[in-house]
Amino acid sequence: MRERKSVKFNLQKQEHQNGHLSPFKVAKLFDPDASWDKDQLGDVLHWIRQSLALVCGLLWGAIPLVGGIWFILFLLLSSGIIYAYYALVLKIDEEDFGGHGALLQEGLFASISLFLLTWILVYSLGHF
Incomplete structure (x- = not known):
C-alpha cells in the first residue's frame, strides 16, 4: 500500500515537472484572488x-478600413483592454510584475505584426 502511494506521488511529481499537472482553469482568468x-x-x-x-485585423480588412487612424485605434483598444484586464479585473499590483510598462508591452510587437498581416491580407483578398 505504501509502495503504491509513493509511486503515485512520484508520477504526480514527474507530471508537475513536465508541465502536465492539470489543465489551466478558465475561472482563474477572472478571479482577482488568484x-x-x-x-x-x-x-x-x-x-x-x-x-x-x-479579430481586429479581420474586421478592419473586411469592412474595408484604410488609414493610420485605424492602426492607432487598434493600439489604443489593445492597450486599453490589457490595462483594464490586469488593473480592474485581476486587481494585481503592477509593481510586482515590472510596472505598467512591462505589462502593457507584453505581446505588443507580435500583435502589431499579426494585426497588420491579417488586415492587409483580408483587405487585399476583398479587392480581387
Whole structure:
C-alpha cells in the first residue's frame, strides 16, 4: 500500500515537472484572488492581445478600413483592454510584475505584426 502511494506521488511529481499537472482553469482568468506568477500573467496578456489583433485585423480588412487612424485605434483598444484586464479585473499590483510598462508591452510587437498581416491580407483578398 505504501509502495503504491509513493509511486503515485512520484508520477504526480514527474507530471508537475513536465508541465502536465492539470489543465489551466478558465475561472482563474477572472478571479482577482488568484495568484499569478510573472510568466503565467505574461502568457495570458500575450494571448489576449493576439486574439484581439486577429479579430481586429479581420474586421478592419473586411469592412474595408484604410488609414493610420485605424492602426492607432487598434493600439489604443489593445492597450486599453490589457490595462483594464490586469488593473480592474485581476486587481494585481503592477509593481510586482515590472510596472505598467512591462505589462502593457507584453505581446505588443507580435500583435502589431499579426494585426497588420491579417488586415492587409483580408483587405487585399476583398479587392480581387
